[in-house]
Amino acid sequence: MTLPAASPLCHDRRWINEAIRIIEADYNRSADTHLVPVAMPAFPGVHLYLKDESSHPTGSLKHRLARSLFLYALCNGRIGPGMTIVEASSGSTAVSEAYFARMLGLPFVAVVPRGTAEAKIDAIAFHGGRSHFVDRPGDAYGEAERLARELGGVYLDQFTYAERATDWRGNNNIAESIYAQMAREPHPVPAWIVCGAGTGGTSATIGRFVRYRRHATRLCVADPAGSVFHRHWADRSITALDRCDSRIEGIGRARVERSFLPEIVDEMIAITDAQSIAATRMLSMRLGRRCGGSTGTNLWAVARIAERMAAAGETGSIVSILCDDGNRYASTYFDDGWVAASGFDLRASETELAARLGW
Known part of the structure; x- marks a missing residue:
């Protein structure tokens, strides 16, 4: 597709109009991403769904x-x-x-x-x-x-x-899509939505949408243990670390990004890299296809929340995000040699998560 010839002005309106049309036409050709139910036998009253963002044309959220x-x-x-x-x-x-x-x-x-x-x-x-x-x-x-x-x-x-580029009130953002797809489920309004934070944009969009629509849903951000975000959420004076000591790509940062809005996050759970990678590999086996490390981080936080809900006698749904295609990590998280060379022993984490979820 050819854009119109540019005028001497950088902000040529004809060019911008056509650029926006091209992007919107691409969106119009795209289907929404699936909401995938995942059984947690240990918690029969708690239903887990993963929003599969790996099915986008470029493979991720x-x-x-x-x-x-x-x-x-x-x-x-x-x-x-x-x-x-x-x-x-x-x-x-x-x-x-x-x-x-x-x-x-x-x-x-x-x-x-x-x-x-x-x-x-x-x-x-x-x-x-x-x-x-x-x-x-x-x-x-x-x-x-x-x-x-x-x-x-x-x-x-x-x-x-x-956090400002996405229309958090609707326009088919990820939160609006989740609630529309949950409409006919046994618990259509999730008790919790769990996501990670890289920029903070996804948690900002979900948190704002939940408040705007007056849902009872609470928002949990799962964060690598080596990241600054969960530290900042607990203590606003902490805004940076010397480095983000994590091997989970896409989430966690050494500095608090401007798009991260801690005020609209109900809870943060810190997850070790070994836990994230173990959960990634286990979930991939359950799904029959690979997912990325940040999805494993989310799953471990889901397990803790589900365990707490069950202990309190609560039933309901939890929605989390399958963030990206795990084939991108064939040479890292799914490579036993890389895992060993990186110093990760996944056995304890795998055993613990299997016991928590009934897997």
Whole structure:
């Protein structure tokens, strides 16, 4: 599809109109993602559902965010014809943004940590983007800003704009989709929704939507034990760590991102990397296909909440998110050699989770 020729003005309205039409047409061709029930035999009164975001065209929850970021930047006059799009990312957001940049005929550069899963780097390249590596994850922000200036482009900055780019009142955001799909279930209003936090945009959207629609649902954010988010939630004076000591890609940060809104989170649960990886592998076996590490983080938090609900004699539903396609982690979380070399012993975590869930 060809965009109209650009005028000398960067913010050419004809170009912007056509860019928005192209993105909206792509959305119109897409189906919603599935809500997958997952049995937890240990808790027969608690029903678990996973919102399968891996079925998006770019394979992850970040497809929603990338679309919103592009539309937000276009409507705010930040993107014009020929501009290079730059993003700091641990991989999945960059994959999705490369998809939309190519759709608009724009160059794309992802600033990613050097240890990012190779499959994500390959996916960025597949969609026409290129990767620019940094040795320390915390350096990605400043390097993305520098590159955008040098290239005369725009740094989309998911960490700042994620919470405001998505229309939290509706417009088929992930929360609205979840409640629509739950309408005919035994417990249509979830007792809890569990998600992770990378930018904080998903938890912000869900938390705001729950309040706007006056639902009784509570929001739990599952966070890697080495991340700052759960520390900041408990003590607002803690805003940064020297580093995020976690191998779970896509969630957890060393600094509190601007899009993370702790005030609308009801609970945070810190999960170790070994627990996350064990849960990822176990759930993948139950589903018959692989899911990513952040989904394992979510599942472990779900198990704790379900256990607590059952102990209190409560029944209800819990909805969490299957964040991305686990094939991206074939060389890490699903590789026994990588797991051993990284110092993880998963046996205790696997045994404990199997006992908790009745698996």
